[in-house]
Amino acid sequence: xxxxxxxxxxxxxxxxxxDMSRFTSALIFxxxxxxxxKQTNCFVLNTARGLVVIDAIWPCxxxxxxxxxxxxxxxxxxxxxxxxxxxGHADHTGCGKYFVEQYGVETYLSExxxxxxxxxxxxxxxxxxxxxYTISHYITHGDVLDFGDKCIxxxxxxxxxxxxxxxxxxxxxNGVRHxxxxxxxxxxxxxxxxxxQYLQSLDMFQQEAEQLGADVALSNHTAxxxxxxxxxxxxxxxxxxxxxxxxxxxxxxxxLQVFRTLSYEMLxxxx
Numbered sequence: 001x002x003x004x005x006x007x008x009x010x011x012x013x014x015x016x017x018x019d020m021s022r023f024t025s026a027l028i029f030x031x032x033x034x035x036x037x038k039q040t041n042c043f044v045l046n047t048a049r050g051l052v053v054i055d056a057i058w059p060c061x062x063x064x065x066x067x068x069x070x071x072x073x074x075x076x077x078x079x080x081x082x083x084x085x086x087x088g089h090a091d092h093t094g095c096g097k098y099f100v101e102q103y104g105v106e107t108y109l110s111e112x113x114x115x116x117x118x119x120x121x122x123x124x125x126x127x128x129x130x131x132x133y134t135i136s137h138y139i140t141h142g143d144v145l146d147f148g149d150k151c152i153x154x155x156x157x158x159x160x161x162x163x164x165x166x167x168x169x170x171x172x173x174n175g176v177r178h179x180x181x182x183x184x185x186x187x188x189x190x191x192x193x194x195x196x197q198y199l200q201s202l203d204m205f206q207q208e209a210e211q212l213g214a215d216v217a218l219s220n221h222t223a224x225x226x227x228x229x230x231x232x233x234x235x236x237x238x239x240x241x242x243x244x245x246x247x248x249x250x251x252x253x254x255x256l257q258v259f260r261t262l263s264y265e266m267l268x269x270x271x
């Protein structure tokens with residue numbers, strides 16, 4: 001079978017990150033909801049200390065409404081308490097200001113990327129991408145965030161941005177525990193030094209994921225993991241069918257290899 005080895009990322013891909021005309025969602029684990037537009041995902045983790053939103057799609061009211069409505073659709077009370085960010089790009093810091101204003105959530109990001117977000121808005125000519133809410137807690141490599149029945153392990157994985165973070169955390173499927181791995185920064189940087197750092201971060205995160213027995217692959221962009229297709233499958237999935245997000249330890253290695261291959265392709269362009 002001639003399978004595509006890496007995702008196709010084009011100018012259209014980046015344009016679609018701002019298209020808020022359509023959202024989709026699925027409850028992919030007992031305690032984990034995914035919400036997406038065409039190119040960007042966020043996750044909502046249900047914990048004993050309230051709902052944890054991981055990344056927030058785009059800085060607009062439509063994204064906020066989509067996340068809140070998806071939570072209500074699965075029957076969870078909208079007990080939003082925390083917003084955990086992977087990095088300081090507007091398609092991840094997203095609609096966080098609405099969660100802060102309406103629910104008073106606590107927010108989490110690295111100090112490095114809090115500054116990066118303020119000093120390097122993704123679209124400097126557009127004020128909606130500028131920093132628009134305060135980070136409550138600076139987190140860094142080695143931190144473990146305790147949300148009662150679940151802990152999220154934090155890893156500094158710089159490369160895509162200077163203070164990018166990636167996460168490992170438990171989820172359950174019919175009460176059976178699994179470990180999810182979320183790589184924080186999808187595309188490699190455009191410099192030799194940056195790519196070297198990105199690859200080092202990947203190696204470290206893969207080692208940590210294997211030590212914790214990660215078997216669930218999560219991405220915050222749909223282009224790298226057949227994201228929209230996996231959501232559609234999850235929405236229609238019958239009980240006897242496998243969970244598309246559970247890939248095993250070998251699958252985690254293959255998933256992270258995608259980002260290495262993207263890096264190697266970028267190196268070829270720099271030569």
